Amino acid sequence: MIPLVGPTRRRQTLRHRLLRLAERATTPLLPADYLDLFHPLRPGADLRGRIIAIQPETADAATIVIQPGADWAGHVPGQYVRIGVDVDGVRQWRAYSLTHGPRADGHISVTVKAVPDGLVSSHLVRAARPGTLIHLEQAAGEFMLPTDGGRFLFVTAGSGITPVIGMLRNLFPVTDSGVVRLVRSAGYDIVVVHLAPSEPDSIFSAHLRELDAAGAIRLVAHYTDVHGSLDVDDLDELVPDLAERGTLACGPAGLLEALRRHHDRRNLTLRTEQFRAPRVAVGEGGTVTFGRSGTEVVADGATPILDAAESAGVLMPSGCRMGICYGCVLPLSSGSVRDLRTGEITTATPGETAGRGVPVQTCISAAAGTCELDH
Amino acid sequence: MTVLQKKTDNPIAHLTAEDIEQLGVELDAIRQSVIEARGADDAAYIRRVIDAQRKLELGSRAVLLVSLFPPAWILGTAGLAVAKIIENMEIGHNVLHGQWDWMRDPKIHSTTWEWDHASPAEQWKHAHNELHHNYTNVIGKDNDLGYGIMRVDEDQPWVPAFLAQPLWNFLNACFFEYAIAAYDLELGRNLRSKKRRRSPEFRGLAKQVLAKVRKQMTKDYLLHPALSGPSFVTTLGANATANLIRNLWAHSVIMCGHFPEGVQTFERRSIEGETHGEWYLRQMLGSANISGSKAMHFMTGNLSHQIEHHLFPDLPSKRYAEIAPQVEALFDRYGLKYTTGSLPRQVASAWKKVIRLSLPNDFGRRRVAEVQTMRDARNEMAGAAAAA
Numbered sequence: 112m113i114p115l116v117g118p119t120r121r122r123q124t125l126r127h128r129l130l131r132l133a134e135r136a137t138t139p140l141l142p143a144d145y146l147d148l149f150h151p152l153r154p155g156a157d158l159r160g161r162i163i164a165i166q167p168e169t170a171d172a173a174t175i176v177i178q179p180g181a182d183w184a185g186h187v188p189g190q191y192v193r194i195g196v197d198v199d200g201v202r203q204w205r206a207y208s209l210t211h212g213p214r215a216d217g218h219i220s221v222t223v224k225a226v227p228d229g230l231v232s233s234h235l236v237r238a239a240r241p242g243t244l245i246h247l248e249q250a251a252g253e254f255m256l257p258t259d260g261g262r263f264l265f266v267t268a269g270s271g272i273t274p275v276i277g278m279l280r281n282l283f284p285v286t287d288s289g290v291v292r293l294v295r296s297a298g299y300d301i302v303v304v305h306l307a308p309s310e311p312d313s314i315f316s317a318h319l320r321e322l323d324a325a326g327a328i329r330l331v332a333h334y335t336d337v338h339g340s341l342d343v344d345d346l347d348e349l350v351p352d353l354a355e356r357g358t359l360a361c362g363p364a365g366l367l368e369a370l371r372r373h374h375d376r377r378n379l380t381l382r383t384e385q386f387r388a389p390r391v392a393v394g395e396g397g398t399v400t401f402g403r404s405g406t407e408v409v410a411d412g413a414t415p416i417l418d419a420a421e422s423a424g425v426l427m428p429s430g431c432r433m434g435i436c437y438g439c440v441l442p443l444s445s446g447s448v449r450d451l452r453t454g455e456i457t458t459a460t461p462g463e464t465a466g467r468g469v470p471v472q473t474c475i476s477a478a479a480g481t482c483e484l485d486h
Numbered sequence: 487m488t489v490l491q492k493k494t495d496n497p498i499a500h501l502t503a504e505d506i507e508q509l510g511v512e513l514d515a516i517r518q519s520v521i522e523a524r525g526a527d528d529a530a531y532i533r534r535v536i537d538a539q540r541k542l543e544l545g546s547r548a549v550l551l552v553s554l555f556p557p558a559w560i561l562g563t564a565g566l567a568v569a570k571i572i573e574n575m576e577i578g579h580n581v582l583h584g585q586w587d588w589m590r591d592p593k594i595h596s597t598t599w600e601w602d603h604a605s606p607a608e609q610w611k612h613a614h615n616e617l618h619h620n621y622t623n624v625i626g627k628d629n630d631l632g633y634g635i636m637r638v639d640e641d642q643p644w645v646p647a648f649l650a651q652p653l654w655n656f657l658n659a660c661f662f663e664y665a666i667a668a669y670d671l672e673l674g675r676n677l678r679s680k681k682r683r684r685s686p687e688f689r690g691l692a693k694q695v696l697a698k699v700r701k702q703m704t705k706d707y708l709l710h711p712a713l714s715g716p717s718f719v720t721t722l723g724a725n726a727t728a729n730l731i732r733n734l735w736a737h738s739v740i741m742c743g744h745f746p747e748g749v750q751t752f753e754r755r756s757i758e759g760e761t762h763g764e765w766y767l768r769q770m771l772g773s774a775n776i777s778g779s780k781a782m783h784f785m786t787g788n789l790s791h792q793i794e795h796h797l798f799p800d801l802p803s804k805r806y807a808e809i810a811p812q813v814e815a816l817f818d819r820y821g822l823k824y825t826t827g828s829l830p831r832q833v834a835s836a837w838k839k840v841i842r843l844s845l846p847n848d849f850g851r852r853r854v855a856e857v858q859t860m861r862d863a864r865n866e867m868a869g870a871a872a873a874a
């Protein structure tokens with residue numbers, strides 16, 4: 112790094128000193144705690160957003176339009192954002208794919224489908240109100256298109272359409288005068304195979320039809336109530352040039368699994384996005400101790416340690432909550448945990464385990480007997 | 487007062503072991519009902535209180551920038567004193583108890599909170615939540631009982647030094663936050679021996695306290711006065727006054743919690759093997775409430791509901807008033823005394839006890855005591871005869 116010299120450096124140290132002075136005037140709080148009272152979306156604040164509008168999409172899905180804080184760094188279409196909302200007074204974090212296209216007002220949006228008994232999704236679709244302050248993290252995720260064009264197939268099911276709509280809106284924005292054909296989108300040839308129980312249940316079906324009619328994409332809509340259930344082998348027929356396309360798929364685990372087998376057999380590339388981690392391995396639970404606070408939590412063998420600890424009021428780091436981001440990793444200092452996806456057991460033995468312990472992902476690990484985390 | 491176990495009229499003699507366990511079950515049910523009802527309204531409440539408290543503090547400090555002007559001094563000092571009281575009591579004390587941890591908001595959580603007080607949150611939580619709340623009113627274990635410097639029980643032998651205890655108590659009240667920091671450090675015990683004095687653990691903790699005190703003092707007695715420019719001295723005086731008012735208020739409220747007449751103390755031995763129900767029972771008998779207006783409850787951080795707070799230290803403070811009638815009904819049904827009284831009455835009662843215990847037990851009562859001893863002896867003999 113080039114050392115700062117002259118006025119720049121002086122300005123920086125002055126700024127730093129002023130900040131220190133302000134901290135001394137507000138101790139034990141921080142200046143930010145007072146500024147947050149008046150301007151929670153200002154630059155430098157923890158990343159938050161304000162719900163601007165909630166627009167119904169289908170009977171059980173809605174698009175949430177959010178004004179993000181000044182430090183929102185933007186996203187690549189296809190990525191998701193983690194949102195912290197208070198449901199019944201309790202902060203809950205969930206991931207939602209960004210669905211907005213280019214917008215002059217800088218607002219972002221996510222589209223949520225209320226799943227049965229879903230705590231956060233039902234709250235966002237049915238109970239949340241415009242004006243509510245929510246918490247955000249910067250966009251993340253690897254589910255995106257290459258920037259230099261190409262031939263692609265999207266396979267989406269149900270709410271799995273959301274990251275795809277985010278990409279399509281950026282390639283082919285729709286204005287009052289119709290679909291805009293941008294120069295940068297000319298190199299893309301896209302087929303969308305979208306599965307949904309029925310057309311009225313299908314989020315963005317009108318939008319997809321419009322893009323299809325304008326020739327921006329080719330849409331193959333498959334509604335179970337009309338077309339029956341889809342066998343992945345039908346894809347060869349529905350998309351004859353399948354072999355020349357890169358496939359991106361988002362939907363339930365079963366569909367993605369079938370697609371994976373189908374593509375592996377044909378040696379085709381597949382990129383997937385999953386909303387929920389399948390959990391298979393269940394065993395005995397146990398008591399989890401959090402070494403630093405001394406809190407003890409009794410957890411059964413099916414509940415991720417993350418969920419059990421949060422229910423007991425322990426503040427836990429977290430991310431995707433499905434084992435992909437490593438945002439929830441904590442050192443296991445003694446005892447065993449079970450990976451809920453594979454059943455694999457990880458054990459830490461004090462004295463034998465290096466450092467503070469074995470790093471484990473709490474979102475997909477359940478207690479396997481008594482164990483202790485250094486947290 | 488004499489420790490419960492030595493009383494001739496033991497207030498729990500009528501309760502069987504099953505009664506006490508049943509009492510525990512009923513209290514658990516009350517607790518569960520609050521946990522189930524806890525929700526968005528509670529979260530909105532604490533956020534509103536924090537929001538208002540911070541604005542009141544900012545406003546008061548802004549007014550004090552011109553504290554040279556007497557009306558500004560009065561207004562600013564009053565506002566700041568109220569803000570500091572709310573910050574320590576309804577917010578700080580309760581957040582540090584983990585009453586709001588269930589919201590999973592890292593900004594309002596017992597593990598991240600720091601308060602406007604000389605004692606660092608971490609040390610205070612240990613001394614208060616772990617020691618005082620577990621060993622409530624157990625002589626020799628609960629430091630809040632006389633703070634290790636006062637005679638709090640007739641059974642403690644009197645020495646002439648106790649004559650000064652009303653004065654100690656008054657000074658304790660004036661410098662309450664520093665006194666608390668000293669108790670949390672167990673300063674008396676730790677300074678007594680060279681070994682303890684030099685232990686790295688004690689030194690580390692003492693350093694933390696000094697750092698915290700330095701920060702607190704710099705803020706109130708240097709920075710904000712300096713910001714006031716020509717009003718330096720008057721702002722300094724205002725901040726000192728606000729701290730003094732907060733200290734006196736907090737001390738009075740806390741003294742009312744465990745000190746007035748009618749509150750029981752317990753022997754060390756009595757808590758060995760204590761059951762869940764017995765623990766509840768000790769909290770019930772070892773605490774006293776303050777009755778009064780909603781505003782009074784709020785300004786005491788709902789510690790006016792000391793009984794409910796000691797039974798359920800981690801339930802949101804806002805809910806204590808709501809469950810108080812159920813708790814009082816429970817006291818009635820189990821034939822226990824729900825000690826409560828107005829603030830002036832309870833403060834007076836606590837002070838009376840401090841003064842009375844500063845004197846030897848038999849002071850001015852020698853004759854009464856003699857009669858009592860004879861009566862006791864006679865009863866005992868009669869009892870023995872009946873048993874035979």
Ligand SMILES: Cc1cc2nc3c(=O)[nH]c(=O)nc-3n(C[C@H](O)[C@H](O)[C@H](O)COP(=O)(O)OP(=O)(O)OC[C@H]3O[C@@H](n4cnc5c(N)ncnc54)[C@H](O)[C@@H]3O)c2cc1C
Nearest residue numbers: 205206207208222223224226228229230231232270273386
């Ligand atoms: C990267 C990523 C992107 C996502 N994008 C979106 C999106 O754009 N739109 C969207 O609506 N959701 C999306 N999700 C799913 C979302 O994060 C939540 O999992 C979902 O809203 C359910 O949360 P909940 O609190 O309502 O349900 P919970 O209260 O957590 O669960 C209630 C019940 O629903 C089941 N359940 C949980 N998740 C799902 C699910 N996805 N489908 C069916 N049943 C489920 C649970 O097993 C449980 O039985 C995404 C998830 C990930 C990881």
Ligand code: FES
Nearest residue numbers: 430431432437474
């Ligand atoms: S929260 Fe993402 S891996 Fe656990």
